Amino acid sequence: MTDITQLPLWEQVIYYYEANGAYVFDQFFRHFLMAIYGVLFAAIFAIPLGFYLARNAKIADWILAIANVIQTVPSLAMLSILMLAIGLGPNLVVITVFIYSVLPILRNTYIGVRNVDENILDVGKGMGMTNWQLVYKVELPLSMSVIMGGVRNAFIMGVGVATLGTFVGASGLGDILQLGVNASDGASVILAGVIPISVMAIVGDLFLTWVENRLDPTSK
Amino acid sequence: MIEYKKVTKVYDSDIVAVKDANITIEDGEFVCFIGTSGSGKTTALRLINRMHDPTEGEIFIDGENIQDYSPVNLRRKIGYAIQQTGLFPHMTVYENVVTVPRLLEWDEKKCRDTAERLMERVDLPIELLERYPSELSGGQQQRIGVIRALAANPGVVLMDEPFGALDPITRDALHDLVIELQEEYNNTFIFVTHDMDEALKLADRIAIWHEGEIIQYDTPENILSNPANDYVRSFIGQDRLFDAKTNNIKVREIMNDNPFTITPGKTVSDALTLMHEKRVDTLFVVDDYNKLLGRVTIEFIANVDDQSKNIMDIIDREIRPLRADDLIQNKLREVLRRGRSNIPVVDKSNILVGIITKTTLVNLTYNLIWDQDIAQEEILEEGLSE
Numbered sequence: 001m002t003d004i005t006q007l008p009l010w011e012q013v014i015y016y017y018e019a020n021g022a023y024v025f026d027q028f029f030r031h032f033l034m035a036i037y038g039v040l041f042a043a044i045f046a047i048p049l050g051f052y053l054a055r056n057a058k059i060a061d062w063i064l065a066i067a068n069v070i071q072t073v074p075s076l077a078m079l080s081i082l083m084l085a086i087g088l089g090p091n092l093v094v095i096t097v098f099i100y101s102v103l104p105i106l107r108n109t110y111i112g113v114r115n116v117d118e119n120i121l122d123v124g125k126g127m128g129m130t131n132w133q134l135v136y137k138v139e140l141p142l143s144m145s146v147i148m149g150g151v152r153n154a155f156i157m158g159v160g161v162a163t164l165g166t167f168v169g170a171s172g173l174g175d176i177l178q179l180g181v182n183a184s185d186g187a188s189v190i191l192a193g194v195i196p197i198s199v200m201a202i203v204g205d206l207f208l209t210w211v212e213n214r215l216d217p218t219s220k
Numbered sequence: 221m222i223e224y225k226k227v228t229k230v231y232d233s234d235i236v237a238v239k240d241a242n243i244t245i246e247d248g249e250f251v252c253f254i255g256t257s258g259s260g261k262t263t264a265l266r267l268i269n270r271m272h273d274p275t276e277g278e279i280f281i282d283g284e285n286i287q288d289y290s291p292v293n294l295r296r297k298i299g300y301a302i303q304q305t306g307l308f309p310h311m312t313v314y315e316n317v318v319t320v321p322r323l324l325e326w327d328e329k330k331c332r333d334t335a336e337r338l339m340e341r342v343d344l345p346i347e348l349l350e351r352y353p354s355e356l357s358g359g360q361q362q363r364i365g366v367i368r369a370l371a372a373n374p375g376v377v378l379m380d381e382p383f384g385a386l387d388p389i390t391r392d393a394l395h396d397l398v399i400e401l402q403e404e405y406n407n408t409f410i411f412v413t414h415d416m417d418e419a420l421k422l423a424d425r426i427a428i429w430h431e432g433e434i435i436q437y438d439t440p441e442n443i444l445s446n447p448a449n450d451y452v453r454s455f456i457g458q459d460r461l462f463d464a465k466t467n468n469i470k471v472r473e474i475m476n477d478n479p480f481t482i483t484p485g486k487t488v489s490d491a492l493t494l495m496h497e498k499r500v501d502t503l504f505v506v507d508d509y510n511k512l513l514g515r516v517t518i519e520f521i522a523n524v525d526d527q528s529k530n531i532m533d534i535i536d537r538e539i540r541p542l543r544a545d546d547l548i549q550n551k552l553r554e555v556l557r558r559g560r561s562n563i564p565v566v567d568k569s570n571i572l573v574g575i576i577t578k579t580t581l582v583n584l585t586y587n588l589i590w591d592q593d594i595a596q597e598e599i600l601e602e603g604l605s606e
Contacts, residue, residue: 123306126271126378127320127368128296141310217310 005185012188013195020192024176028196031172034090034165035158035200038097039105043151046102050109050147051135060110067103075100075161079168088169097161101154108150112143145216152208159201173197221247222268222376222408227277229263229432237263239432240277245425247375250402250409252419254455255429264429265378265412269298281376296323299369299377299407303384305361307353313364314349320372338367342397359390366394370401377402379411383418395421416456420444428452471551472544474584475565475574481506482531484513489527491516502562504572505535512564512572515539541566544573548584555581 007015017024053060073081079096086092116139124138166174173193180189222245229238238260245251253261266272267279270291279286286294299320307316315322317338318331326334339346342363353361362382369377379398383391399422402409413419419426420440427437428448436448444460447453453461482491482503491503501518514535524534541564542551555563555576565574 119302119304119306120308122271123300123302124308124319126266126269126295126300126302128292128294128323130292133323138308142308 009188009191013191016188016192024173024192024196027171027173027175028200030090030170031159031162031165031174031197032200034093034162034170034172035097035155037094038161039101039151039154039158041094042098042101042154043105045098046105046150047109047147050106051113051139053106053110054113057114064103064107064110067106070099071103076164076167079164083168090165090170092168093162093165093170093172096164097158100157100161101151104153104157105147105150108153109143109147112146113139115146116142141215142217145212148208148212148215152205152212155204155208156201159197159204163197173200221245221280221282222410223280224264224267225278225280227264227267227274227279229260229267229272230275236432238267238274241432241434243427243434243437245408245410247408248406250399250411250422250424252423252426253410253412253429254414254416254419254426256414256455258431259429260432261412261414261427261429262380265380265410268376268378268410269295269300271295296320296372297374297376299372299374301365301369301377301379301382303381305353305358305365305382307361307364307368309353311352312349313351313353313356316353316364317349317368317371319368320374324372326372334371338371341401342367358386359394362386362390362394363397366398366401370405370407373405374407376408376410379409381412381414384413391418398422416460420460428455430455469548469584470544471542471546471548471565471576472574474548474580475544475576476580477574479504479564479572479575481510481572482516483507484530484532486531487527488516488521488524488529488531488534491531492521492527495521504564504575505531506572510571512539512541512566512570513537515562515564539564541570541572542576543567552581 005012049063053063075096078099079092082092082096082099086095120138120142121134124134129137162170162172163174163177165172166178173196176193177190177197180186180191180193183189224241224243227238227241228236230236241260241264253264255261263272267274268281268286270286270289273287307313308319311319314332314335317335318326321331321334335349336346339349344360344363348356348360353364356364365382366379369379383394386394395418398409398411409422411419411422423440425437425439426443428435428443428451430451436443436452438446443452444456447456447461480494480498480500480503482494482505484505484507494503495501495518502515503517504515505513507513514537516531516534517536520534520536542555544565544567563576564572565576567573
């Protein structure tokens with residue numbers, strides 16, 4: 001058996017993938033799920049709240065200020081605090097991603113809904129739409145691209161936060177990074193972890209940008 | 221029929237938008253609400269489909285108080301179009317047009333038929349139905365806005381300055397279209413505008429709003445000929461008043477109603493004496509019933525040797541009189557072109573009732589200009605005293 005540390009770096013990475021492909025794929029999937037669940041739950045929570053805030057501008061300032069403060073807490077600190085309450089494991093990561101995702105989605109929803117042209121709303125109401133019809137026929141489609149912008153930000157951040165899952169026993173691609181950091185001559189292992197994380201963030205960003213543009217009513 | 225009964229609308233407990241409005245709009249009537257911004261015209265319009273509710277008073281549509289309807293059901297029965305089209309940018313033209321039919325849960329085929337019929341009606345290609353509003357020109361968009369308001373064939377259509385942002389030619393075309401559609405479907409139209417020309421062109425009746433009150437509610441003709449007060453007069457504008465004045469003057473109003481006449485059987489000598497006496501160069505020949513037969517002029521007489529000749533021998537029958545009920549503006553050119561100084565005026569049975577001379581025309585012009593100067597001075601003085 002050759003000494004793989006003597007190979008060029010990229011060959012070492014390929015070697016790593018050849019040897020541990022299933023493991024990397026497994027961690028990739030796990031990482032992705034932690035990020036996406038957190039963002040999904042945040043969207044389910046923050047989008048309706050954003051609509052509510054858009055109609056109640058007075059409390060909106062308060063809620064957005066609180067969300068901003070939460071956002072300033074470092075993610076590792078947040079994980080540690082929440083760990084006291086929730087314990088270790090992937091659920092903790094999902095909840096942390098959720099908390100960090102609420103602000104961008106909430107803020108974008110609020111802005112998106114507030115920016116819907118008042119004339120359009122007026123004419124919708126004037127033609128006899130109920131409040132609910134106004135929301136799902138007019139406001140939601142017209143603000144969807146801005147909301148998706150928030151979801152995109154949240155997802156990229158979620159991918160980052162999920163990397164920390166390795167410290168709280170949640171696994172994910174962070175495990176591979178951690179392995180590389182602890183190993184001597186572990187550069188190739190670190191790379192093997194960084195590449196899928198980057199791919200996930202970049203491809204997710206591109207995909208969500210595409211969705212965002214598709215939903216933009218002005219592009220039609 | 222839409223009735224406002226003592227309707228008052230107050231915003232934020234102290235801003236009075238509409239003050240004690242009483243107004244009745246008949247079925248099939250085209251009514252324009254006109255006024256400056258803040259005059260209450262838009263609020264008054266929006267009270268009808270309960271976009272606002274009156275602070276006091278009631279509004280009835282066909283005898284039923286609109287407060288008895290749910291706002292949503294009421295609005296679905298009332299067409300609504302606003303400024304800058306208000307089309308939904310995320311929906312296709314088709315989805316836009318059938319918005320209200322879909323809210324009313326018409327079946328898809330009926331929606332499609334309605335949309336296609338309306339598109340044809342306003343001369344837009346049916347293919348446009350599948351496009352998005354942003355792909356259409358401003359004029360096309362506003363056509364869609366108009367047919368969307370009409371799609372469910374509502375009895376009442378409300379339009380709030382829908383053509384404000386369009387260029388004059390497109391606007392003109394849309395005016396004609398709206399008039400045609402209104403006549404065709406016989407909806408009651410209430411149209412808010414700040415443009416007097418638009419109101420005069422479209423309306424059967426115009427309501428002029430000022431500071432929340434209706435100052436005058438009447439036909440365009442009556443508003444032009446009898447402005448209720450100085451505000452209305454200044455709002456209409458001097459130019460239009462001036463036009464309206466000249467447009468509506470009848471020959472009867474400016475003619476000299478004491479023409480000099482002579483009866484058949486008189487001699488040329490008699491005619492000369494009479495002309496000399498009255499210092500005129502033309503006499504009109506009338507029978508015993510004052511029916512106009514012709515005229516004799518000094519030029520004709522000058523060529524006659526025998527002064528005892530009957531005037532009927534030298535009568536000029538080519539006189540083409542004016543009718544007393546003719547409008548001056550229609551006849552002015554003709555009068556001037558003929559180049560004669562005296563033109564007789566007759567009534568329907570050809571009875572001579574008066575005469576138009578060049579002096580009459582000069583007086584008319586002078587009076588109009590002089591009146592206008594006075595009116596303008598009054599407005600200026602008012603402006604200064606405020």
